[in-house]
Amino acid sequence: MSGKKDSFLVNRLKSVGWAFKGAWLLLRTEASIQIQFCVAIAVTIAGFYFDISKTEWLFQVAMIGLVMSIEGVNTTIEYIADFIHPEFHTSIGRIKDVAAGAVFIASIAAIIVAAIIYYPKLF
């Protein structure tokens, strides 16, 4: 909670700080996002190596952001599910499966974008 006396700007800066803390926590603790971060670095290096176009960079950066942000939401849903119902329940299973499915869909889209960008450059 932020103090009422803080100005709008100070409150916004505090929110950015907490969001940064959350992003750092995700990166430090979640194996899936660590793998996605490594892939993001690898394709960024590939982007420079193959000198991809501005449009290709736009799609690449957008897909990296999409996959990693949905992974963050998926992790949040897992945390909430485990907090409200730590025991086994078919509904919790379905909630987690659907959240994981969202990451899967974004990942497939990212793989297709990567194939469209790099396949002609490699073969």
Ligand SMILES: Nc1ncnc2c1ncn2[C@@H]1O[C@H](COP(=O)(O)OP(=O)(O)OP(=O)(O)O)[C@@H](O)[C@H]1O
């Ligand atoms: N409490 C539960 N009740 C029913 N099924 C569950 C429960 N917890 C997990 N599951 C099932 O196990 C799967 C994996 O859940 P888990 O929480 O381990 O996520 P995960 O994908 O392994 O995530 P991470 O790798 O980030 O830990 C879920 O998608 C769901 O099918």
